[in-house]
Amino acid sequence: xxxxxxxxxxxxxxxxxxxxxxxxxxxxxxxxxxxxxxxxxxxxxxxxxxxxxxxxxxxxxxxxxxxxxxxxxxxxxxxxxxxxxxxxxxxxxxxxxxxxxxxxxxxxxxxxxxxxxxxxxxxxxxxxxxxxxxxxxxxx
Numbered sequence: 001x002x003x004x005x006x007x008x009x010x011x012x013x014x015x016x017x018x019x020x021x022x023x024x025x026x027x028x029x030x031x032x033x034x035x036x037x038x039x040x041x042x043x044x045x046x047x048x049x050x051x052x053x054x055x056x057x058x059x060x061x062x063x064x065x066x067x068x069x070x071x072x073x074x075x076x077x078x079x080x081x082x083x084x085x086x087x088x089x090x091x092x093x094x095x096x097x098x099x100x101x102x103x104x105x106x107x108x109x110x111x112x113x114x115x116x117x118x119x120x121x122x123x124x125x126x127x128x129x130x131x132x133x134x135x136x137x138x139x140x
Contacts, residue, residue, distance in 0.1 A: 020034065020038065068102075071105055
């Protein structure tokens with residue numbers, strides 16, 4: 001959903017317009033929601049180069065008693081390899097992802113969905129509970 005933009009800055013007005021445009025794609029925003037988005041538009045990343053992370057919440061994935069899975073790696077499609085490498089490089093540089101060593105070997109399966117976003121599959125199939133991956137404030 002975010003727009004890829006390798007370099008350059010976006011002024012506040014352009015940023016707000018871009019954010020409202022992205023949010024309203026495929027859905028009708030109420031006036032109240034649009035007002036809220038406009039008021040706090042500076043806290044949302046509209047370009048992948050501006051996305052960040054935070055460490056206020058630790059998310060653990062409950063896999064139950066499923067033994068670690070080791071899946072075969074699959075090469076990315078030739079026509080998309082450079083784009084995928086750039087995406088992964090950017091995520092590493094921004095600290096959104098990190099290299100790790102684990103008994104779990106589940107390579108990222110990068111496939112495009114109809115809406116143009118990437119489909120990431122594998123671990124979701126065995127995760128126990130919390131299917132949507134949301135952390136609820138009331139549970140903390």
